[in-house]
Amino acid sequence: MTIPSPTLPDDIAETVRRALTEDVGNGDLTAALIPINQTAHAQVVTREDAILCGSPWFDEVFRQLDARVRATWKAQDGEAIRAGQTLCQIEGPARAILTGERTALNFLQTLSGVATRTRSYVDAIRGTKAVVLDTRKTVPGLRLAQKYAVRCGGGRNHRLGLYDGILIKENHIAAAGSITAALNAAKTAAQPNVLLEIEVENFEQLRAALAAGAKRILLDNFDLAGLRAAVDETHGQAQLEISGGVTLANIRALAETGVDFISIGDLTKNITAVDLSLRFEKTLR
Numbered sequence: 001m002t003i004p005s006p007t008l009p010d011d012i013a014e015t016v017r018r019a020l021t022e023d024v025g026n027g028d029l030t031a032a033l034i035p036i037n038q039t040a041h042a043q044v045v046t047r048e049d050a051i052l053c054g055s056p057w058f059d060e061v062f063r064q065l066d067a068r069v070r071a072t073w074k075a076q077d078g079e080a081i082r083a084g085q086t087l088c089q090i091e092g093p094a095r096a097i098l099t100g101e102r103t104a105l106n107f108l109q110t111l112s113g114v115a116t117r118t119r120s121y122v123d124a125i126r127g128t129k130a131v132v133l134d135t136r137k138t139v140p141g142l143r144l145a146q147k148y149a150v151r152c153g154g155g156r157n158h159r160l161g162l163y164d165g166i167l168i169k170e171n172h173i174a175a176a177g178s179i180t181a182a183l184n185a186a187k188t189a190a191q192p193n194v195l196l197e198i199e200v201e202n203f204e205q206l207r208a209a210l211a212a213g214a215k216r217i218l219l220d221n222f223d224l225a226g227l228r229a230a231v232d233e234t235h236g237q238a239q240l241e242i243s244g245g246v247t248l249a250n251i252r253a254l255a256e257t258g259v260d261f262i263s264i265g266d267l268t269k270n271i272t273a274v275d276l277s278l279r280f281e282k283t284l285r
Contacts, residue, residue, distance in 0.1 A: 006151035008056055009144035016060040018141065019103050028099040040094035040280055044087045044108070047275040051119045052087060053077050053152040054111035057145065061104040066096035078115070078152040087276070101278050109273035110142070111149040116274060118153025118267050124248055130255035130262050133158045135243070137265035146268045158195075158263055165195035167218070173198075179208040187213075197241070206230055214238050219259070227257035 046052075052075050062069035069092030075081050087108075090097060121132045132155040138146045147157045159165030166189070168182050176182035183198060190196050199218040200206045203226075209217050216239045219230055227242065234240055241261035242254060254262055 006148060009148055011144050012056055012060050013064070015141065015145060016057055016064060016103070016107075019106070020061065020064060020100075023103050024099060028095070031095045031098040034094050034098065036093075036095065038094040039092060040090075040097050042090045042097055042278055042280045044090070044105070044276055044278050046081050046083060046085050046087055047277060048083050050081050050112050050274040051115040051153055052079050052081050052108075052112055053115035053149045054108040054145075055088070057107035057111065058088075058104040061100040061107070062090075062092065062096060065100045066093050068092045069096050069100070078154075080119075090278075097278075097280075105276055105278055106273075107145070109276050110139075110271060111145055111152075112274040112276070113271045114146050114149035114268055115153035117270075117272070118150050118155040120248060121251055121262075121264060121267065122154035124251050125255035125262070128252075128255040130259055131156055132267075133241070133261050133263040134267050135263050135265045135269075136161065137269040139268070139271070150267055153267075155267065166190055166197065167195075168198040170199065170201070179205060180212040183209070183212040183214055203230070203233065206233060210234065210237050216241065218243060218263075220244065224253060224257060227254065227259060231258040 055073055055077055059071055062071065069090060071088045071090050073088045075085065075087050081087060118132065118134075125132065134147060134150040134155060134157055136143075136159070143160065147160060150157060159167070166186050168186060173179055173182045176185055179198065179200075186196050195216070197216040197218055198209050198214050199220050200209050201220045206217065206219070217234070218241045219227060221244070222230055222242070230240060239260040241263060242259050243263040246254060246262055246264045246266070251262060251264075
């Protein structure tokens with residue numbers, strides 16, 4: 001299964017610039033030992049099966065260091081890769097390749113880890129109607145990159161931040177006075193096409209949300225029997241989402257209750273980087 005590459009975020013250059021500033025600082029002291037005119041050929045190889053993601057960030061690292069570095073990709077973002085597979089071949093000034101190696105691999109390994117984790121959850125619920133969503137539990141500074149990786153893995157994005165969706169939770173309801181008051185205020189404030197969702201903790205709140213016209217409801221702390229009953233109670237009046245405590249071991253059972261969305265912080269929070277290696281093949285003077 002290959003997921004078509006989604007639209008790239010517009011902050012790649014700035015994200016890479018910050019990462020290079022953090023790592024390179026005033027200059028790579030070790031790379032300076034290499035003759036300035038020396039060129040090199042290298043390849044990136046994966047040591048494990050994974051879903052590839054992050055090639056635009058990888059390319060941008062070398063573009064900012066030295067535009068003469070060229071990477072030729074043998075696999076695309078969203079594609080399943082196998083242990084031992086060559087992902088890309090690189091050619092250019094040896095100094096730039098050595099300087100950018102760690103930063104470029106950091107992006108590629110991290111984002112591939114997110115895409116791989118996401119694909120495992122997506123595969124686990126295949127055949128149900130449920131959709132895997134991410135959350136805002138992302139690494140600071142990598143929000144849009146990780147959201148892109150989730151899409152490469154076959155998941156979908158929840159809201160990008162606090163600015164593009166309304167999620168009414170327990171404290172919002174308490175401050176507003178009631179579920180009805182909170183929803184009415186949100187409907188007045190929300191722009192067209194902005195996500196409007198409310199969290200409920202029991203059936204009384206679920207019924208109140210439905211009566212107030214909620215179209216998307218987050219079910220908090222419902223067990224499997226409760227989720228099935230909530231699906232029956234809602235009877236298609238609103239989309240239902242669940243979040244919290246979702247694992248690969250239980251997501252299938254959760255999806256089979258009939259809910260529409262399952263949001264998972266684990267996709268972007270508990271990252272296991274994919275094991276990749278950049279190997280020099282030869283150098284030319």
